[in-house]
Amino acid sequence: MSKHHKVFKLKLAKLAQEESSVVLERKFGVRANLIRYWALVYRINGLDSFTHKQLPYTCKFKLNVLKTMRRNEWSLGFTSAYFDLSSPGILFQWQKLYAHDGITRLKPKKKGRPRVTYDSSTPKPSAEMSEKELREELDYLRAENAILKKLEALAQAKKKKAKTRR
Template sequence: MAKYDERFKLKLVRQYLAGPDGFKAIAAQYGVGYKLVQRWVASYRQHGQDGLRKKRNPYSTEFKLSVLLRMWREGLSGEQTAALFDIRSPGCIGVWERRYHSGGIDALSPRPRGRPKTMPQAIPPKSPAEPVADDERPRKELLKEIEYLRAEVAYLKKLDALVQAKKAAQQKKRK
């Protein structure tokens, strides 16, 4: 659900267009940000009442690129460009621009939203009924396990030394 419905936006826009009140006065009267009222008025002037309706369609890569090219060509700000192309969130134009500069046109393509549809295939666990003897395992695997176990022992020794040092420091503080 949108925070502000279309009727509310239209009411504020018409009040701005009809009277001497400015963006800040109207925004303060209704408890909204003046930039928001300014954006609604610009969108209304450019697209009429349709400019105040909620949009749900994602933007294509070609559309994003055409928006950026026109903005650069005509030297428009992000807000002016958003009003011109009926983009409800002018901040996304800056995001598109940064993505384009960092990754080119491929960075503008829509990304999949949400979690992946399927879980990755898990590696089946080895059955405990068939333990592999150490002499049957490859030498590289055994060396890797030895290296891991040595690192684990060294880590635990270091952790124990830190705990002992902390206890000793607390003992000194108490005295």
């Protein structure tokens, strides 16, 4: 998600056609080079600028952008503006990744932590368990039973205490 809304970017891009980006920087508190980039995107794409329809960008799209840039000998800024990327920095990252590891690094990766899979398999039948496994399960079940009994006793004591207060 972009820090600035599409309408705001379009407004500044239009104003940058008439005023200096340094003056607009002082008025709106946005870096002048960013305003110049937005103005370039607006000059190339018009009112359809800043839509970013292809998020997340596909591997095929990234490769096409890099090949077009190399074939036409375009700069990072112009290529980013032509393809309406959110910033030239994204294109620089793609270029670096492609040069280092090839097309495999251009494939989008899932973000966030991987999902935890719980072993939901049913327990082995007791006939298939070894004596050690049976003893471990017995100890576990005894401990679980003791905890439940203590919890029940606490709940009853709480009820009894509440009754005596009345």
